[in-house]
Amino acid sequence: MFIPSFPSGEKKFGRLPQKQESATKKIRSWHPSVDLYETDDTIIVEADLPGVKPVDVEVEIIGGELILLGRRIVQHGAADGRLHTMERLTGQFVRSLALPQPVNRETIEMKFSDGVLAHHYS
Numbered sequence: 001m002f003i004p005s006f007p008s009g010e011k012k013f014g015r016l017p018q019k020q021e022s023a024t025k026k027i028r029s030w031h032p033s034v035d036l037y038e039t040d041d042t043i044i045v046e047a048d049l050p051g052v053k054p055v056d057v058e059v060e061i062i063g064g065e066l067i068l069l070g071r072r073i074v075q076h077g078a079a080d081g082r083l084h085t086m087e088r089l090t091g092q093f094v095r096s097l098a099l100p101q102p103v104n105r106e107t108i109e110m111k112f113s114d115g116v117l118a119h120h121y122s
Contacts, residue, residue: 030089034068036097043103043121047095050115051088057112059119061105066119068095 033048047068049057057070071092076083103121111118 030072030091030093031095032068032093034095034097036066036100038100041122043099043101045097045117045119045121047117048115049112049117052115052117054112054117057117059110059117061099061103064099064102066097066099068097068117069093 032052035044035046037044045066045068049070049072051074052070052072056072057068060067060069069092072090074088074090099121107122109120111120
C-alpha cells in the first residue's frame with residue numbers, strides 16, 4: 001500500500017485544494033493554437049478559432065509582433081436546464097507572436113474558413 005509522505009507541519013490535504021484550483025485556472029484559460037511559418041515570399045499565420053465569429057477577432061501588428069485577440073462565447077442549448085459538463089472554453093484570448101521579419105501591412109490577406117483564421121503577409 002502506498003502512503004504519501006508530506007513535509008513536516010503540512011496538513012495531509014492542506015495544499016491540495018490550492019494546487020487543484022491553480023491547475024484548473026491554467027486549464028480553463030483559453031489560448032488558441034497558432035501556427036506561424038514562412039515560404040520564400042510569404043509569412044503565414046493560422047489560428048484555430050472554432051466557434052469564434054470573425055467580428056470577434058482583431059489582428060494587430062505592433063513593432064515586430066503580431067497580436068491576435070478576441071473572444072469566444074458558447075451558447076448552451078437549454079437556458080433553464082442544468083449544466084453537467086463544460087469542456088469548451090470560452091472568454092477572451094490574446095496571443096502574441098514574434099514575426100520572423102518585417103511585413104508590409106498593405107499586402108495582408110486574411111481568410112476565415114471552417115474555424116481557422118489564416119493571415120498571409122509578404
